[in-house]
Amino acid sequence: MAIIELPVDEAVVPIYTSIPEEYRHKIGLMVSLWLKELHGNSPERLLALMSQIGENAQSRGLTPEILDELLDDDDKTIRKEFLEGWHQVMTNTPTRSIWDVLDEISNEEG
Numbered sequence: 001m002a003i004i005e006l007p008v009d010e011a012v013v014p015i016y017t018s019i020p021e022e023y024r025h026k027i028g029l030m031v032s033l034w035l036k037e038l039h040g041n042s043p044e045r046l047l048a049l050m051s052q053i054g055e056n057a058q059s060r061g062l063t064p065e066i067l068d069e070l071l072d073d074d075d076k077t078i079r080k081e082f083l084e085g086w087h088q089v090m091t092n093t094p095t096r097s098i099w100d101v102l103d104e105i106s107n108e109e110g
Contacts, residue, residue, distance in 0.1 A: 001028070 008016075016024065 006031070 016027075
């Protein structure tokens with residue numbers, strides 16, 4: 001395996017350096033997979049995937065209003081849920097889907 005340098009947010013440096021080597025290895029594998037996927041994907045394939053994701057989101061109840069609320073949240077909810085999900089993946093604990101999160105947000109409103 002080769003070593004590359006990637007620019008990251010300064011806040012993640014102490015987190016990365018404090019996690020066990022096993023997790024750092026997993027992060028490296030994930031970056032490798034992302035780069036391989038990026039290299040093998042065409043713009044048309046990406047657009048088709050984005051369209052499919054949008055259709056799936058709409059069929060599961062994501063409305064423009066809910067999306068606007070998520071995006072207007074100053075990234076607090078999204079960032080929190082991402083970090084919780086990341087922790088759950090890294091510790092092999094069950095994860096919640098984005099649909100569970102959307103249901104929770106909808107329930108808080110209603």
